[in-house]
Amino acid sequence: MKKLFAIIMAVVLAMCLGSAALAAEKPVVGLVMKSLANEFFKTMEEGARKFAADDGTFELIPVGMNSETDIDTQISAMENFITQKVNLIVLAPADSVGLVPSVKKAVDAGILVVNFDVTLDKQALADSGLPQDFLFVGPDNEEGSYLVGKFLGDKLGKDASVIIIEGNPGADNAKQRKAGFDKAVAECGLNLLASNTAHWETEEANTVMTNLLTRFPDVKGVMCANDSMALGVVRAIEAAGKSGQIEVVGFDNIGACQELIKEGKMLATVDQFGPEMAANAIKVGFRILNGESIAGWEKTPVEVVSKENLK
């Protein structure tokens, strides 16, 4: 038992010394990600690693979580980075309110924090004494879903009946995407039959869509808040023998949906360039470290992907 303890202590000590040595050479960037189980964040992490390797001027320490809602892991990661005195923390918060106290701690410790992917809550920022226009690097989810919703609306024409499949109730990007879809519905004069959540999941989206098809057999279009759900919706339409009669749009531009778009089973999706997102946030961070002053929202591009622009 004693021996084991000694070994653990030695390892911990070595790790502390190691990271201290690194800090002396290159600036260290802590990257706090959401669930790496999600393909979207996995590609984002790979993009950041690739950027770090190509750039070579800084040390990157990426930390992921086990699930989308595992905010404890993120808070511990923030605390570890503060203790390690990294130069820059790049954070995709799992909870836009829950992570604010950790951000405050880091800022107080003199560490630059760049918020990306999901915005920190304005009220929570103000309450903890941080500026409301805290630097955020990321896409406009509402703009993206509005664009793809409008793309669907233009294709279907006025008064066409549509359904919205929402993401997790309570999740900020789910709310923003829903808002964008609603805006498109209003602007194109579409007839919104129902708006239900499928918790971002394929199987649940399939179930919800089959049931909604029974209730509203004359639906013409479906807007899905992510591509995983679009997969389930497309399959439900196929199973009901209505392929080609109902247009589906999604969000995220995952590989499986690109196939469906090429086959004409899906109309369009939104690309928010996930692989570059974390790298972009790191770049913005270094611009500030080099003396530039940037605040507020640094928007990253969103683009509608359809058959026309899919390679």
Next chain:
Amino acid sequence: MNTKRIAYLLLNEAGIGCILALLCILFSYSVPNFASKPNISNIFTQISINTVIAVGMTFVILLGGIDLSVGSMLALCTILAGFTITNKELPVGAAITLAVLVSMLTGMACGLFNGFVCEQWKIHSFVVTLGMQNIARGAALKFSDSRTIFSFPAEFNSFGLISYFDVPVIFIMAITLVLVGHFILVKTIFGRMIYAIGNNEEAVRLSGHNPRIYKIAAFMICGATVGVAAILYMLRLNMASPILGNGFELSAIAAVVIGGTSMSGGKGSMIGTLFGAAIIGVLNNGLLLMGYSDFTRQIATGAIIIAAVILDTYRAKLLRMLSS
């Protein structure tokens, strides 16, 4: 005697069947499309995966155990089967057959592990399967590098859409498994041993049988049904993903419990489990068709689970009164 027999039946599966029938009648009156052929066919498809997992879960719960790893195991099975089925070097028929085998063997291997650890070190299955939940999920993520696998053979995908007389092929498979499970429980020595061990493990041991083998076998059966469920999932949605199956263990346990199987083991039936899964499916479908919100549906499902357990305590009392 006759009334006693009827009362006895009503207190078992028949009672749960009545609740299901009542729900169906209620929805048929209040929802225009509920009783239509396509909607019934949809419900069949929607309950198939949960039913299959619940069949395996029934064996485990009858022994007083629980398996929290089925959702993650499902993901792992789809990933390994997904790799096999998309292997371009194999002829299509072989790839599909092999994928089914891989899926079932993966499930059984996980089940063997669960059962063996529980029995070897006398640890409650709650803890062991909680560990397995993480192991299987981690393995699924690692093998797939958190990517979704798609582009299955067209033959496989179109098979998933077939139905005979409006009964989807996926549901036919699920029902077949329920019947096999029912047969094993009711007609075989193995089944009787399951009930006997669930009721009084010590008595079984003292009578010279080794409960260990049966308990490990129950976990392996549960794993095998997860393997089958994985294939059904792939047939239904044409994809394999390391993050699917979250919370499936809870739906399966809910189906078993609503179906009248006691969490302390020894009492319950496969037909009850089928009815339990159907009640959850019908409730979800019917409430959505009526236009109730997502949150209301979630509350209703939760309430039904609790109501089922409360009813179970009364049922146990009444059964005791009847038999005395």
